[in-house]
Amino acid sequence: MKPVVIALICVVPAVWAMVGCDGPGAPPAPGGEPQEASAMKESPRTDHLTEMQYRVTQESATEPPFTGEYWDTT
Incomplete structure (x- = not known):
């Protein structure tokens, strides 16, 4: 039992590292260059948000x- 556990402890992280690693030869993402954050910010999905909802979701603000x-659950 101990050899199996030791083997899993050694092999599993190595497999995760290989699967998750893109490496230097990875092909570029479809669509070419990444978009600027400001271009993505003006999305039609944010049109229906209130001012507070927009600030919280898009500008990392807090209410x-x-x-x-x-807030008052009593």
Whole structure:
């Protein structure tokens, strides 16, 4: 039993490293160059958001404390 456990402890991380590694010869992602963040920001998916929702989801803001819809659960 111990040899099996030791083998798994050694082999599993090595396999994960090989599978997750793209390496220097990896082909470029489809679509060419990555888009700029500002170009992606102006998305039609954000049109329906309120000002606070937009700031929280797109600008990493936080809502003011004790003002959310679910803060008082008593």
